[in-house]
Amino acid sequence: MTKKAESLMDKITSLAKRRGFVFPGSEIYGGLANTWDYGPVGVELKNNIKQEWWKFFVKSREDVVGIDAAILMNSKVWESSGHVAGFNDALIDCKACQARIRADHLIEDALDMKAEGMTPEDMTKLIAENSIKCPVCGKIDFTEARKFGLMFKTFQGVTEEDKNIIYLRPETAQAMFVNFKNVLNSTNKKIPFGIAQIGKSFRNEITPGNFIFRTVEFEQMELEYFIDEKDWEKLFDYWQAEMEKWLEYIGVKKENYSIRKHDQDELSHYSKRTIDFEYDFPFGTKELYGLAYRTNFDLMSHQNASGQNMEYFDAENNRKYIPHVLEPTFGVDRTVLATMIDAYTEEEAPTADGKSETRVVMKFNKNIAPVKVAILPLSKKENLSKKAKEVFDLVKTEYACQYDESQSIGKRYRRQDEIGTPYCVTVDFESLEDDAVTIRDRDTMKQERVGIKELVGWLKKSF
Numbered sequence: 001m002t003k004k005a006e007s008l009m010d011k012i013t014s015l016a017k018r019r020g021f022v023f024p025g026s027e028i029y030g031g032l033a034n035t036w037d038y039g040p041v042g043v044e045l046k047n048n049i050k051q052e053w054w055k056f057f058v059k060s061r062e063d064v065v066g067i068d069a070a071i072l073m074n075s076k077v078w079e080s081s082g083h084v085a086g087f088n089d090a091l092i093d094c095k096a097c098q099a100r101i102r103a104d105h106l107i108e109d110a111l112d113m114k115a116e117g118m119t120p121e122d123m124t125k126l127i128a129e130n131s132i133k134c135p136v137c138g139k140i141d142f143t144e145a146r147k148f149g150l151m152f153k154t155f156q157g158v159t160e161e162d163k164n165i166i167y168l169r170p171e172t173a174q175a176m177f178v179n180f181k182n183v184l185n186s187t188n189k190k191i192p193f194g195i196a197q198i199g200k201s202f203r204n205e206i207t208p209g210n211f212i213f214r215t216v217e218f219e220q221m222e223l224e225y226f227i228d229e230k231d232w233e234k235l236f237d238y239w240q241a242e243m244e245k246w247l248e249y250i251g252v253k254k255e256n257y258s259i260r261k262h263d264q265d266e267l268s269h270y271s272k273r274t275i276d277f278e279y280d281f282p283f284g285t286k287e288l289y290g291l292a293y294r295t296n297f298d299l300m301s302h303q304n305a306s307g308q309n310m311e312y313f314d315a316e317n318n319r320k321y322i323p324h325v326l327e328p329t330f331g332v333d334r335t336v337l338a339t340m341i342d343a344y345t346e347e348e349a350p351t352a353d354g355k356s357e358t359r360v361v362m363k364f365n366k367n368i369a370p371v372k373v374a375i376l377p378l379s380k381k382e383n384l385s386k387k388a389k390e391v392f393d394l395v396k397t398e399y400a401c402q403y404d405e406s407q408s409i410g411k412r413y414r415r416q417d418e419i420g421t422p423y424c425v426t427v428d429f430e431s432l433e434d435d436a437v438t439i440r441d442r443d444t445m446k447q448e449r450v451g452i453k454e455l456v457g458w459l460k461k462s463f
């Protein structure tokens with residue numbers, strides 16, 4: 001990472017903690033690697049992203065329905081999906097400093113090439129041939145690369161025996177496949193149609209940090225779109241365009257992401273074509289979302305292993321077949337991070353005494369901004385507080401709203417700028433006379449006087 005990029009990540013991580021977006025997990029006990037907790041502002045941002053996604057991909061469409069499945073599933077699900085045998089990372093240990101590192105990341109960072117799909121033996125050889133140094137201590141003294149399973153295991157019941165092993169799901173997708181027939185029978189959907197889900201997934205990741213980019217517990221928003229095989233190419237392009245529309249909808253700037261097609265040897269075991277939406281994070285250009293053509297691998301595997309019929313009956317053409325699947329997949333936490341990076345702005349702003357200062361403002365798209373409106377009485381005087389609380393009561397039923405009378409108005413504006421509140425409504429002594437308030441726009445800092453009776457209507461027009 002360059003010094004400038006490092007400092008941007010430091011600034012965002014520190015703002016996240018200072019303003020209540022994201023805190024380090026279990027912090028008072030020294031933390032727990034790769035876990036983070038969302039604070040009061042962060043949870044609103046994250047919830048808004050999830051709600052907007054659900055609106056965009058489920059509620060506003062006739063061809064997609066949602067589910068909310070159990071995180072714990074029968075182990076046979078993960079055997080059939082290929083995860084028990086094949087979902088692992090090659091790790092390498094530095095014998096000098098005991099750091100445990102992902103071998104593919106070590107190669108990618110040192111040689112600027114993709115290492116996905118390489119065997120541990122190939123990686124060991126490449127690392128030795130290029131005398132790649134340990135990024136922690138700088139020595140060249142590695143073990144061989146070995147595979148480690150990425151799924152968290154636990155036990156169901158009281159005895160910790162192998163037969164009782166169950167896994168925390170590493171993706172939400174499999175619940176859509178095992179429920180394919182349940183959804184089909186309960187909704188009478190016709191192909192093409194999709195099943196969507198938002199939920200937690202877990203992976204035992206060994207990573208060098210990068211804030212909430214790669215964590216052991218994270219949320220996914222996934223959509224499995226069931227299709228007739230013959231339509232896969234045109235529908236693949238269609239879903240790529242929908243994903244681009246989504247990014248525009250939540251305000252991720254086009255110049256900050258790109259689309260990369262997976263090489264043949266990089267494809268997952270189930271995929272015939274995959275593209276990554278890659279975002280220019282300060283620590284490198286990395287996967288934000290994915291779109292995969294999973295063929296009929298999953299339904300076929302579950303049919304074979306469970307003995308349950310997964311066929312779809314196409315009544316119009318009197319034909320039975322196992323549907324193929326297109327999968328647009330989105331990480332919630334990576335969306336939070338990308339939108340925070342996109343929103344982070346430093347600009348010069350005039351102060352009350354005619355000087356200028358650097359203002360930090362999170363220019364979130366209004367539809368995901370954690371707090372939409374702040375009500376700020378100019379002083380704590382009783383009659384002003386009373387009036388301001390009346391305004392707060394008026395607005396809070398319509399918009400996520402904060403009431404704040406704690407410090408100087410300048411400090412309160414700065415706080416609202418840092419959490420990205422689009423509108424600050426100031427109640428001043430004149431308000432007691434003219435029954436009007438001043439609305440300050442987050443981005444332009446322009447102020448407008450609006451009658452209290454017109455306020456909600458004004459906000460409705462502006463959001």
Ligand code: GAP
Pocket residue numbers: 170171172173203205212213214215216217218219220222287288289290327329330331332333334
């Ligand atoms: N069902 C397909 C699937 O799970 P994936 O590329 O492994 O594919 C999908 O994951 C998305 O989930 C990624 O694009 C990313 O946004 C998010 N994701 C994956 N692993 C993650 C992790 N350890 N921490 C945070 N987000 C992660």
